Amino acid sequence: MTTVCTAEQMRTAERAFFDAHPGADLMAVAAHAVATTAVTMLLGDEPLEESAEWIAQQRVLVMAGRGNNGADGLFAAAELCRDGWVVDVCPVLGSLHEAGAGAAQEAGCGEVSPVDALDRHYDLAIDAVLGIGGRPSIPDSLARLDEALAGADTPVLAVDLPSGLSADSGEVVRCVHARTTVTFASRKWCHLARPAAACCGRVILADIGVAVPDADQVASVTDLADLWPVPGPASDKYSRGVVGCDTGSSQYPGAGVLGVLGALRSGAGMVRCVGPDAVRQHVMDRTPSVVCAAGRVQAWVVGSGWGDDAGNAARLDRRLADGVPVVVDADALAVLPRRIPEGCLLTPHAGELARMLGIDRAEVEADRRGSCLAGARMFGATVLLKGSIQWVATPDQQISAALPGPAWTAQAGSGDTLAGVCGTLLAAGLSARDAGLAGAGLQALAAILSPGPWSPDQLADRFPEVIGRLVAPGPVGAVEREFSA
Ligand SMILES: NC(=O)C1=CN([C@@H]2O[C@H](COP(=O)(O)OP(=O)(O)OC[C@H]3O[C@@H](n4cnc5c(N)ncnc54)[C@H](O)[C@@H]3O)[C@@H](O)[C@H]2O)[C@@H](O)CC1
Ligand SMILES: Nc1ncnc2c1ncn2[C@@H]1O[C@H](COP(=O)(O)OP(=O)(O)O)[C@@H](O)[C@H]1O
Known part of the structure; x- marks a missing residue:
């Protein structure tokens, strides 16, 4: 069985976690899971020990929103940049999560507008625009980026869920199309229910130490x-x-x-x-x-x-x-x-x-x-x-x-x-x-x-x-x- 939860169950679990562990930095754990998955996708079959020079040529686009999902992406961007990857941050919704943007800037990430990003080549894009707090659909600027990335066959890694999906249903209005999605603590309904599931690609479940006791069980293949x-x-x-x-x-x-x-x-x-x-x-x-x-x-x-x-x-x-x-x-x-x-x-x-x-x-x-x-x-x-x-x-x-x-x-x-x-x-x-x-x-x-x-x-x-x-x-x-x- 796979566990699956709603956005509300996830938030409740997160509150219980913080009550039990005041001051814990969950976002850092989530961001590290994003960065690790990104590296796995970028490396593919590349041998890790010989790749320092190669890494410095790989370009990563981090499309970020202004909420906590954006912050996960920005802290992941900072980690990737510190490890030698070339990272551009793109503020898709205008502004960025302040602490996350500060970390990305300090680590040496570049910044690119949604329009300029259309003309650049990237080896991987990270979609950290909207997560469980997102309302269905995405703005035109993000839809254009998604289309350009698909046209260039650039793999997209979604943080928690592809932006534009609603966490609690299989409904698709307009969304990002991910090759891989890294989600936290439990799968959400959009990862399983159709047609949304088809937009999530492969779903990786990262353990961030949060238990979701009331998550439901879903039979897997x-x-x-x-x-x-x-x-x-x-x-x-x-x-x-x-x-x-x-x-x-x-x-x-x-x-x-x-x-x-x-x-x-x-x-x-x-x-x-x-x-x-x-x-x-x-x-x-x-x-x-x-x-x-x-x-x-x-x-x-x-x-x-x-x-x-x-x-x-x-x-x-x-x-x-x-x-x-x-x-x-x-x-x-x-x-x-x-x-x-x-x-x-x-x-x-x-x-x-x-x-x-x-x-x-x-x-x-x-x-x-x-x-x-x-x-x-x-x-x-x-x-x-x-x-x-x-x-x-x-x-x-x-x-x-x-x-x-x-x-x-x-x-x-x-x-x-x-x-x-x-x-x-x-x-x-x-x-x-x-x-x-x-x-x-x-x-x-x-x-x-x-x-x-x-x-x-x-x-x-x-x-x-x-x-x-x-x-x-x-x-x-x-x-x-x-x-x-
Ligand atoms: N809740 C949890 O337990 C955890 C949450 N984390 C991250 O935090 C995310 C949730 O963060 P938030 O609650 O801040 O929500 P989001 O970051 O998903 O989005 C909220 C922001 O986006 C805006 N927005 C929503 N829908 C929009 C739309 N269609 N077009 C334009 N703007 C829109 C909202 O007004 C708000 O400013 C998760 O998906 C996950 O990535 C992680 O850090 C780990 C733990
Ligand atoms: N939106 C949906 N998505 C996926 N499967 C659905 C959906 N709506 C109905 N189904 C499935 O289709 C079948 C319809 O069954 P039912 O309504 O009893 O039809 P009938 O009585 O005419 O045979 C059921 O297996 C149901 O679970």
Whole structure:
């Protein structure tokens, strides 16, 4: 798991740190982490011991703002300059942090205006204009610099986060594009949530001695690989898990097909389809290996595409009474009993969760994390709240987020395939929490690797390749490296 925090949680942690360590110089620690990362980027493969003369030819541009983020950049500029690199400081917002500017000047840094910087060559640029205090977007002068640096293929190192992003979301209005970002104490949401994450490049987490106790846990690609069930030499279709799909209706047969596809393409030992005739016919046409007959299953998927039918409550009760874990999706969420058997996974989107809680959708949207926890508490079941950040809360009130993906999956039918994937994972023996995290993570990863308007069935057809790459044997860290490119 990776930890992730909001700007507010970071500030609170910083205040607690200073209460415990009055007079500590956090900025110096952060600036040193920036300078160290900058040197690593500049050196590349250059042998350090022979490079004094070469270092004196390398030019670094430090684009600085007027707040503490700018100060981190300016103190890093001073350190780099003292170590022999040629550094220009560029006051992008007009003025600079006073102490930081003094340190940079004393160390021998030059100063360059945003316009003059456009005509100079730099081997590395450091973006220290805006950090967690930044409002979304950047001024034109910085946008022009960002464009020029990209045009010259100059690598950009962002301090804490690329300027222009909002620390707490994946939203991008206009921002700097970094090859590497060095952040402090914990990742922020913009480093993980899309599309912002793509503007951060590689994210390096620097330990500055500050703990963020209330930071959240987010499943990484490595977690996804570790969780994914891989058949062993002794596996057979039953030990891998049989998924029963009781989904779709004559009105919405497609939802039944999509759930089956999600289950099948994510590695179920067998998929049984026991939906209405209309569903079974389409399923057989599309996926001949699916068994359209009743029989034992290790997990059920129910609710997707049921429509508003008077028999829904009885249809749900029958599956819940089977004694195996159930993925409860879509229309089944409208007829939930007060207590759900242990091990089940509820997969609402914000509107469905609002109905479950008896509150307005806007209230859920205003506090998605808290609402997910409330849903798990109210029904005594694990809840996967779908959306741009996919929270998974357990009845004992643990909460974590799945690997976030791009909004390409925000389309009708994605939830149906996701329910099928979660069914496969429950049938394979994963806990409801792990099934929710891994299922949502797979869908996100598939969309990250295949950006574009792929329909849910097309994306499901890509699951086998994604899973194959995910679980391929390799050295420690190989999975993260493969998927961070
Ligand atoms: N909070 C912490 O725990 C730590 C913070 N540190 C650094 O401090 C940074 C936060 O510093 P600040 O709170 O001073 O905030 P920032 O330096 O991120 O930005 C604040 C300044 O930028 C201006 N500004 C904001 N958005 C703008 C926009 N879109 N266009 C133009 N001007 C804009 C504000 O009016 C303010 O003057 C972190 O990102 C990090 O780099 C580090 O020194 C280490 C510890
Ligand atoms: N903004 C978003 N960014 C990334 N993923 C999203 C976003 N919005 C929705 N999703 C994902 O898309 C899927 C949509 O599911 P859902 O709303 O249930 O659709 P349906 O019921 O039509 O199948 C879910 O997996 C959800 O997590």
